[in-house]
Amino acid sequence: MKQGDHLFLVDGSAYIFRAYHALPPLTRKSDGLPVGAVSGFCNMLWKLVEESRDTSLGAVPTHFAVIFDHSSTTFRNELYDQYKANRTAPPEDLVPQFALIREAVRAFDLPCIEKQGYEADDLIATYTKEAVAAGGAVTIVSSDKDLMQLVGPNVILYDQMKDKRLGPEEVKEKFGVYPDKMIDLQALVGDTSDNVPGVPGIGPKTAAQLLEDYGDLETLLERAGEIKQAKRKQNLIDFADQARLSKRLVTLDENTPLDTPLADLFLHEPDGEKLIAFLKAMEFTTLTRRVAAALDVSASDVETAAIAVDGPARGPDLDAAEADPATAESSGDGDARLTLTPQNLVDARRAEAADAIFDRSAYLTLRDAADLEAFLKEAEETGILAFDTETDTLSAMNGNLVGVSFATAPGRAAYVPLAHIAPSGEADLLSEKSLEEEIGPQIPLEAALKILKPVLEDPAILKVGQNTKYDYLVMLRHDITVAPFDDTLLISYALDASASLAGHGMDELSERHLGHKPISFKELCGSGRNARPIAACEIAKVTEYAAEDADVTLRLWRVLKPRLTAEGLAAVYERLERPLVPVLARMEHHGIMVDRQILSRLSGRFAQKQGAIEAEIADLAGEEFNPGSPKQLGEILFGKLGLPGGKKTKSGQWSTDVKVLEELAAEGHELPAKIVDWRQLTKLKGTYTDSLPNHMDAAGRIHTSYSMASTTTGRLSSSEPNLQNIPVRTEEGRAIRTAFVAPKGTKLVSADYSQIELRILAHIADIAPLKQAFQDGLDIHAMTASEMFGLPVKGMDPMVRRRAKAINFGIIYGISAFGLANQLAIPREEAGQYIKRYFERFPGIRDYMDATKAFAKEHGYVETLFGRRAHYPDIRASNPSLRAFNERAAINAPIQGTAADIIRRAMIRMEEALAETGLSAKMLLQVHDELVFEVPDEEVEATLPLVQRVMSDAARPRVILSVPLEVEAKSADNWEAAH
DNA sequence: CGCTCCTAACC
């Protein structure tokens, strides 16, 4: 080894586990031998060898070795008998693969290094030290943080799967310290997976900070007495020896005796025939082909190698007992024999669902046009087609169609693969032809869409989906408008929206109504690091998963749909839920334009201010700490500085929310005031100015996703990103809204209901003075104050008005003295007095509240003016605080929910009203009581009054409110100015 | 990596 040489060290043991977990568990050779990990390992190793052969990458190895752990006990166990004591035995089907993997390394003609009593990491450390001493460079192929201590000017860590290279700067960025401090950091933090104890209460952030302040572990432990936070100080004193022990455990041994000298790791060309012989024996057809091509060896000329390892370890018998055919026969249609009342139908369908049998092996995979057409013909006869789209990401706006599944009757379901790729995920490496050889034929996407379009748009075929907005949007992007349709998610939501019942996702609904647990997406594609795109999953597996989803959807529809009529909720579903789907899909599709420059300027400005405040904070605190850690902040404020007014949160920590901080600030403490400012800036920067650009598409637009079934009350919610919580309260926050813009030649129009919930309360509770005030267009909060305190509205003290306003909101939220006191920062007794006075002045409110509670207790739900139900089963709970919470929510729901229903009606009508008037405004956003449109300049004038009218009249004719609904609408170049 | 806790943005 000499200057300019480059040593590659592969952490083989870590590789094995990554390969094992990254691959589907049941990959077996034809004789039953489990080889999933071997396959993954070989693929990774080959990729590495191939990359190394590519001189354009710069880091061409001259030396190469794969290093393994040899045994479980090492010198560390003598230091600490608990070291790695919580490690469980490797999975049963992995054990026989260890020997095969070592065999694989030899087949690659690479040195395979291991040593009794030492971990792979120690060998890596030793080789690294020697190579660097000889003037060479080292690339350690691993992502294990235990190896970070080895990183240096000539040593990098290479995480192959994430394609990340870590040098000293990257280590510093990741852990907050340079590699030379990694050992100290690990000694403080510990490691649960290796059972290295560390010091309790110290995580990576705190450890990095401490090392920054005190230099190194020993100094820190010696000077622990100077630490300000009482608990941390005590832990560092009490656990000093434990930290020292931890340090010895995590320090790698650079002086491992080496059986294979560094010079012997010299890399030479792999022996193609030897490697191919091994790969053929393993039955890795794709990799064999790939390696043969790269090394220019004809695979068919090579004899399969004889692999000598322990006999195949067969898993449990995979053939489960088959379903009893007699039971399957009995699932005929029971409906016809009954007198068809709505309830009879519900009962019959429920019985049918209870008997449901799912046979995944009966699902079809449709791989050519004729099969697809034949299957869809069945839908023409039944008039019903459940369908589900599979896409490569979970967002309907970005995901590409990978396949579609259909069901025409319970148990009769099929999957249509459209854009699957090879399981290795490397689509481009294979020609179209070899892809087909590997995964079988697929109907070309365009041809399939041509067949699907007339069916999905056929007015005589009802399409049934679960969360149809998703599929509707995916199809909309392919110029298909799905109609007519039903949505099991929305049917379930109309029937069972509930505060305590879980959600309306398909897996939950299936378990709840069909007693069947479908294959989960995670089971199919894995999660986290092991996640694979659905397009790269085995088509047979995807067929089981996707066809089952269509099958489940169809069966859910059969159970749930009849309930709508039987329970009187058909109007809610048909008027407030289903018609909103296309409207929201188009809004999401359109998106809103955002000015990237404005956001980036704001980010810069916020960063600068943030930095300045951080310095002041450190100064005031007398030490560096992470102001973003409520834990650390609490210890500084109430521990170190001993400030008064400390409250504890549920889990016993110091509470440091704005309220607490502002009280302290009001007493003249500077630090809490700075924290409040810092938090605001951090929030605005982190949640908005920094992250919104990540959601922009190439055209500069952001497409949120609305959920129609996430709330109990009927409100929508918005996510990825949430555009319903863009700042508006503070000046700095509002600046963010200026980044939401209208393209040239258009304006943004914002229209919002004024005081809609209070108006609805006045109507529902029938409060004459409130109604009168709204009819007269008075200042409602001032009027409330005037009624309560007998003061004239003219010249009213703003403080008094503010209190009345808080009470008005409190009423909507199902007021409690505790809550009001909290809001106004007044004693609970005083708040109670206010409430009492309010009820005396407006007795109708108390009557309404009592009546609502009584109704909810009797029925278990409450209703909006439009018949939407929100269930609160826990209103009957014996736990008083749980019950009270549900009472308040039940009081709020009809008010919030009615407002939600009204704006839904406005949205559903809006597009047609605009079209009728010849206007081309596009609805972009909904923020609970506000709609935002994009309008051509010349149409603004005509659009404003139309939008106002549609919104104001939205309750009619179903509900005639006794108060007017006022709508304020404005236009401007950006959202801030239009709002 | 995934979960809980805490905090904060909106109506």
Add this chain to the structure above:
DNA sequence: AGGTTAGGAGCGA
């Protein structure tokens, strides 16, 4: 005090 979603810290597997 009613209804939400998002991000960071810390912990445990």
